[in-house]
Amino acid sequence: MKIKVIVIFIICSMFLTGCWDKVELNDRAYVISLALDDIGDLLEVTYTIPNLPVITAQSGGEATKFIKVTKAETLAQANRDFGKKSNLRINFDHTKVIIFGADFLQNTDNLKKVLDHFDRNPEYSKSLLLLATKETGKKLLQAVPNGEETTGIYLSQVFINNSLETVSAKTIELGDFISRMYSTEGNGVMPNIIFEDNEVVVDGLAVLREYQLKGWLEDQYMTPYSWVLGKGKETIALVDMQGVLVPYEISDLTSKMKFDMQDGLLKIKIEIICEGDIAEYIFEDKDRLFNTDYIKNIEKEIALSMEEDIDELIDIIQDEFGVDIINAYNKVKTSNRKVWELTHSNWEDYFRAASIEVESKVSIRRVGLSK
Structure with missing residues (x-):
């Protein structure tokens, strides 16, 4: 009986005491x-x-x-x-x-x-x-x-x-x-x-x-960098239309990469597909934005401007850094196993020498609610 009482007392004392290593x-x-x-x-x-x-x-x-x-x-x-x-x-x-x-x-x-x-x-x-x-x-x-x-x-x-x-x-x-x-x-x-x-x-x-x-x-390349990564929502592409800077506000953007090997050279094609709105224009000439041909012309110029910005970014990445920071390695691994098998053991060398082509497809969805 005494032993039972002692055991119960010990167990109760364990629950009543605080943690020995507790720190306030x-x-x-x-x-x-x-x-x-x-x-x-x-x-x-x-x-x-x-x-x-x-x-x-x-x-x-x-x-x-x-x-x-x-x-x-x-x-x-x-x-x-x-x-x-x-x-x-x-x-x-x-x-x-x-x-x-x-x-x-x-x-x-x-x-x-x-x-x-x-x-x-x-x-x-x-x-x-x-x-x-x-x-x-x-x-x-x-x-x-x-x-x-x-x-x-x-x-x-x-x-x-x-x-x-x-x-x-x-x-x-x-x-x-x-x-x-x-x-x-x-x-x-x-x-x-x-x-x-x-x-x-x-x-x-x-x-x-x-x-x-x-x-x-440098920070000036961060917008085209986000486009390549497919994270270009809410960014702005600027295009000069006959002396008027037109800001194109991107509302949706996707980026795809396609890979191929030709004569031992890695070829990468980056496709940018985006849609967005004209954020501002010259007040007196705003009616021009309701001209279908003019809108198509703006779309072509914006696409060309985006391609040029990305080309400049890619040149810096390949020539100055020689490092794949655009996630091309992971994309080729999942999208083109054949090319990955040929390049993965020496990927950075293939990437530095790669021929990279950029194509941008731009759609203007809204130009304003008034005419």
């Missing part, structure tokens, strides 16, 4: 954004952490965030060393953004090591946004854009809340990036972020080749 909310350092920079032989890691007591009105003060900087040989070591500078336990459950500085991306080993760290560690969400900057990630996180206190949250909202497909064409998440880098032996892209005139601006792409920064695709 205010005892955690929830990292919102993380920046990685190369400083010689060391990795500099910058953490942005919200000041929870101030945010939850449990204590006075004005700063809603604080920034911690740690230097170490590896990211794992930097995270461990964080505890030497803080009485809080570091936590990545709510991390939104990881920013890579330009110097960091110049070192092949840097990217390989941190991607392995992110892939092994379940604390990091695979939906984290990855960003690059031409300067240092530390400088970007220390900036205060538009009066916002937490740069990481602001940056994530730029991508999450913005419906423009030129922005979605740049969105790169951690899980997708790791998969792409693994399947292409280190080739990929990530958005470039700059801080200018107290504004955080999404400005083109960082292009990576063999786990190293190869160059920057």
Whole structure:
């Protein structure tokens, strides 16, 4: 009988006690954004952490965030060393953004090591946004854009809340990036972020080749880039009609690729099919937009303009970067197995030498409701 009572007492005491490793909310350092920079032989890691007591009105003060900087040989070591500078336990459950500085991306080993760290560690969400900057990630996180206190949250909202497909064409998440880098032996892209005139601006792409920064695709090419990816909704194509700039606002767009091999040369045909509206015109001459022949003429000029823009983009991708950033590899793999079998073992060489033809088909659906 005594033994039964003792056992019951022990079981009850187990349920009545708290978790031995429980950490209170205010005892955690929830990292919102993380920046990685190369400083010689060391990795500099910058953490942005919200000041929870101030945010939850449990204590006075004005700063809603604080920034911690740690230097170490590896990211794992930097995270461990964080505890030497803080009485809080570091936590990545709510991390939104990881920013890579330009110097960091110049070192092949840097990217390989941190991607392995992110892939092994379940604390990091695979939906984290990855960003690059031409300067240092530390400088970007220390900036205060538009009066916002937490740069990481602001940056994530730029991508999450913005419906423009030129922005979605740049969105790169951690899980997708790791998969792409693994399947292409280190080739990929990530958005470039700059801080200018107290504004955080999404400005083109960082292009990576063999786990190293190869160059920057300037923002002027992002609209044709989104067309090639089939993400051109809400973008605008401009055409000059006898001295009048006519904006064509795209409401729907699809992109297709066709592949062939001729005399050992890879041939790719990119077909862009889109429809949209004339967004504005000269007020006095608006009746011309109700002339069928004139509309067909505009459609032809818009198609030609889009083809020229994409041709210029393709030349830069092939000649300057030599990296397939238009997802042609995955498309040939699913659409033309015969060509894929011939090219997949040496795809990047075939892609750099490929003959790429662009054809655009444009339809104007609306020119206005009044005449």
